[in-house]
Amino acid sequence: MADSWVNLAEILGADLHLELTGPGSRRAVLMRALRQGVRSGRLAPGTKLPPYRSLAADLGIARNTVADAYSELAAEGWLTARQGSGTRVAQGACPSPGRGEVATPVAPVRRQRTAARTVRPTYDLVQGQPDPSAFPRGAWLASARRALTTAPHDAFGPGDPRGRAELREALAGYLARVRGVRTDPRRIVVCSGAAHALRLMAAVAGGRWAVESYGLPFHRGLLADGGIRTTPLPVDEHGARISELGAVGAVLLTPAHQFPTGGPLHPERRAAVVDWARSTGGLVLEDDYDGEFRYDRRPVGAVQGLDPDRVVLMGSVSKSLSPTLRIGWMVLPEHLVDEVVAAKGEREQWSSATEQLTLADFITSGAYDRHVRKMRQRHRRRRDQLVSVLAERAPQVRVTGIAAGLHAVLELPTGSERAVVKAAAWQGLAVEGLADYRHADFPADGRDGLVIGYATPPEHIYAAALDALCRALPPVEQQQP
Structure with missing residues (x-):
């Protein structure tokens, strides 16, 4: 069948282009063309299709052929048909394969790591x-209003590369109370999240690091981009096997809840990694992943509380509030603060001062808790x-x-x-x-x-x-x- 333009402008005020080619019956060719339009994204979810009578007249085929094609595509999940609404491309539908056709599956999502998928998953x-x-819009707006109303004039100037003092003070109190962290605002540097923190530490620490054998590939990738060579450290039901630490300068851990296998780092291993850092001069980088979300166990304090001079605590609000806020923090040993601030560089990489002030109010007002x-x-x-x-x-x-x-x-x-x-x-x-x-x-x-x-x-x-x-x-x- 030759390529056809289906001109429905006089009826619907719109054009629909279909590639009606290939072998098979007219119904099969039409169904294949419509599926391809959906797969390619040209027929977006919610797009209204021509009435089957109009489409049949323009294509020169029987009405029942178009009606049967619409009906079968609806049964497969590609289309929806409702009285008074007409036939539309299904919202968020993931179609099942039609008879005699190899359908295109949803490509698995790899956030921050791999290419886009063929069809958006349902x-x-x-x-x-x-x-x-779940973002707390009302409470966040209230904090934003209070923060902007009381903000000093210097909040709208060049700013401090360590982050707003109000937020660093709020974080120092909150982390001490909730996570057992031992620090003061001078040793906290605000960043845009865990990834930013790792980039900064890669620039400061360098060398070879040990990382948990299971973890985020994205984090390992950005460390490699920063010149860090990583060695896998086996994990079991008690977390990373600290006894197998080799000749490395730093170790990256998720002690509160090993990611992704789950479970906290065993108390003996927490003490062992601090002993390792003291005896070798190494550095422990603590990704405080999921530290606030616990259900069937007692709170687990941060390893940083065992030795603030050998442990860097990294946290963010990406899981508790939203990753779009781009606010994280680093609780640093005193001797690393100046180096990290220097590595942070240009102001374009700093988190928004107004959102830092809003988060400070959100914490101190009790809204965050x-x-x-x-x-x-x-x-x-x-x-x-x-x-x-x-x-x-x-x-x-x-x-x-x-x-x-x-x-x-x-x-x-x-x-x-x-x-x-x-x-x-x-x-x-x-x-x-x-x-x-x-x-x-x-x-x-x-x-x-x-x-x-x-x-x-x-x-x-x-x-x-x-x-x-x-x-x-x-x-x-x-x-x-």
């Missing part, structure tokens, strides 16, 4: 951010829902790392991880496998699993996301010997 259980709809407690309850409910659904529908799957944090690890049969990630993609679900987080120099250890970010989806689709997850998991019989 559901997102990739770890990395809280539900954006209230928000964290509220989100802790919300995340716990979501975690409990995940565990409950899996216990009912996938009892063969063991869930770990759930005492704290915003994600869980689902243990899978050896060798099944890639297949499950692919199956999830067919369900319109974005998930990541545990292997995505393993250090490239660390040998495969037979640990297959999924890293499930249960804080990410909006509330109204969370249950549907879990349903898609269960459909992607291997059946019980595959777990049995």
Whole structure:
């Protein structure tokens, strides 16, 4: 069939271009053209399609042919048809493959690391951010008004490279009270987040670092870009194996909740890493990941409190509030403050002074504590829902790392991880496998699993996301010997 322009301007005031080519019946060719339009993004979600009578007349084919094509595409999830609304491209739908056609699956999401996906997933259980709809807009606005009303004139000048004094003072008090940190405002440097903190420390410390064998590839990548060579340090149920630290100048850890396998660093290992730093002159870099979100365990203090002169604590509000605020902090040994400030460089890399003042008020007014407690309850409910659904529908799957944090690890049969990630993609679900987080120099250890970010989806689709997850998991019989 030749290429055709379907001109509906006289009827709908719009044109629709379809490439009607290739083998097959007229219905199959039309369906293929419409699918391709959706895949390419040219027919965006919500786009209203021509009435089938009009399209049939312009194409010179039977009305029933177009009606049948619309009906089948709706059944596959590509289109929706409602009385009074017409036929539209489905909102956020992830189509299932049609008969006789190889469909394009959703490419797994790799935030901050890999290329865009073919079709936007319907559901997102990739770890990395809280539900954006949970941002406390009202309380933040109130803090912003108070902060701007009382801000001194110098807040709108060049500023201090260490960050606003108001925020550093607020952080010193908050971190001492909540995380057991020992510091004063002079030893706190405000940055734009954990990634910025790592870049600054790479510029200051240099050399070879030990990193946990499972962690964020993005962080390892930016360290490599900064000239840091990394050596994987094995992790188990008690966190990083400090006894296996080799000849390195620094070690990067997530002691509050090992990312992504879960669990706090064992007290004996916390003491051991401080002893290592004292005896070797090394530096401990503590990524305070998920330090505020705990559910079934007592609070775990920061390792920094054991030796403020050998430990650098890095934190941010990316998980507790929003990554778009671009505010983080470094609690530094006194001898590193000037070097880090010098490495911070031009003012263009500094966080907004007005948002720093707003966060300072948000903390000192108690709004931050209230928000964290509220989100802790919300995340716990979501975690409990995940565990409950899996216990009912996938009892063969063991869930770990759930005492704290915003994600869980689902243990899978050896060798099944890639297949499950692919199956999830067919369900319109974005998930990541545990292997995505393993250090490239660390040998495969037979640990297959999924890293499930249960804080990410909006509330109204969370249950549907879990349903898609269960459909992607291997059946019980595959777990049995």
